[in-house]
Amino acid sequence: MTSVSTPADRRDLRTLPKAHLHLHFTGAMRHETLLxxxxxxxxxxxxxxxxDWPPTLSAADEKGWFRFQRLYDVARSVLRTEADIRRLVMEVAExxxxxxxxxxEIQVxxxxxxxxxGGITAFTDLVLSAVADAERETGLGIAVIIASNRTRHPLDARTLARLASQYVDRGVVGFxxxxxxxxxxTEEFDHAFKIAERAGLRLMPHGGELRGPEHIRTVLHRLHATRLGHGVRAxxxxxxxxxxxxxxxxLEVxxxxxxxxGVYSDLTSVPLPQLLEAGATVALGAxxxxLFGSRLAAQYATMRAAHELSDETLADLARMSITASTAPESTKKGLLAEVDDWLEKPSESTEPQS
Structure with missing residues (x-):
């Protein structure tokens, strides 16, 4: 059950230890870096x-999604050198x-x-090298999810699943x-997910944002999802x-x-309390x-404000993000202890804005 926040009950959410499980590669770029x-x-x-940044968006129809995807493709076009890729990963970690x-866990x-x-293998090697550098520099644990594109042929997804399988235990944790x-x-991608499943990868398809419960069932039953990208419409x-x-x-909400x-009209309509009341494991992501102008801590801040969540509930959300991650068990144990420490400290409310 969620509990209500009061002004004296609000700690700085930027100091709340958490895992970030839903972040796309180009979409994670800083706006100033894009410019x-x-x-x-x-x-x-x-x-x-x-x-006009951040842009006014809607995916209510196919044209709306096309406009969204066009902006994403334009943003990706500025990444032209190895140094650009390394910069993006380092800044994301920072x-x-x-x-x-x-x-x-960043998805690409x-x-x-x-x-x-130089091809999908060379690019994956570059990303993993950039990830290793960023981990050393920032201390952040980082893993990679190889993502296929449902607007392309399912055979392309099989190719990517085989690629991801080659990097098990080398930094790639999911498909x-x-x-x-x-x-x-969706069911036509099941073979690709079987390849990834046999390799021991976690299965993390999108589902339950632009389509509702019936599509979530397809994703669960045909792709054997171990984590749902979005899933909020469950x-x-x-x-x-x-x-x-x-x-x-x-659920990566x-x-x-x-x-x-345009999935929900406003933040108060995002059904986070209902999901938590039902006992769902929820990891908030940016x-x-x-394109949306809001990073990780701001997701917690918006849900705190929209649903008057207490620090105890926000700490539970952080714990769930950690337990749902692919981090080593020893890492999870240490991070969960850090969340407990956060709750024991006095409140020092400063709301993250983006």
Whole structure:
């Protein structure tokens, strides 16, 4: 059961230790970095990524999602050198650490970068090298999820699943399926997920944001999801939500993106309390800060404000993000102790803004 927050009960959420489990690669870029790299190479950005940033978005229909995806593709186009990739990863790590992040799982589709960086294997090697550098520099634990794109042919997903399988125990921990869940046939990606499952990877497809409970069932039953990217609309079906709770499938809930894309009209409509009341494991994530203008700690702050969550409930959310992660058990144990320490300290309310 969630409890109500009072002014005297509010600790600084940027010091709350947490894991970040839903973050896309290009979408994690700093806005100022996007502008700088675009200026360097003479790339003309849409006004939605310059003076009108963060952009006004909607995915209520296919045209709305197309506009969203176009902005994402434009942003990816500024990443042109190895140094750009290393900079992005380092800055992402710095931003998460600033927001209280202790463990990060970042999702990337290597096929979107292959043409510029020598193929999907060379690009994956580059990302993992950049991750190792960022871990050493910042102290943040970082793992990689290889994500396939549901708007492409399922055979491409199989190729990526085999790629991900080659990097088990080398920094890749999971396999995903992203992009507009209204596109393609989810069941046609089951072979790719079987490849990843046989390799011992965690299965983390998107589902339950732009489509509702029936699609979540397809994702669970056909792709054997061990964690759901979003999954927030399971709140619409108590029987499904109970199945998710009993199966121990964690939900990666991204409140700001849910509202920005028109899934919910406002933050108070994001059904976080219902999910928690049902016993669901929820990990809050930022999804694409570059497009939604809001990073990790701000997800906790928005839910605190929208639902008057107490620090005890927010600490529970942080604990769930840690236990749902792929971090080593020893790391999880230490981070959970840090959450306990956070609760024992006196309140020092300072709300993160982005």
């Amino acid at each position: 700088e790299l675009a200026t360097r190479d003479g790339i003309r950005l849409p006004e939605q990524l310059v003076s 931003d998460d650490v600033r927001d209280g992040g202790r463990w990060l 589709d290597p096929s979107g970068y292959a043409a510029k960086f 995903g399926l992203s992009n507009d869940e209204r596109r393609g046939r 709140a619409e079906d108590p029987a499904l939500l109970d199945e998710i709770v009993r199966a121990g499938v964690a 991204c409140p700001t993106s849910n509202v920005s894309l 999804d694409d800060p570059l």
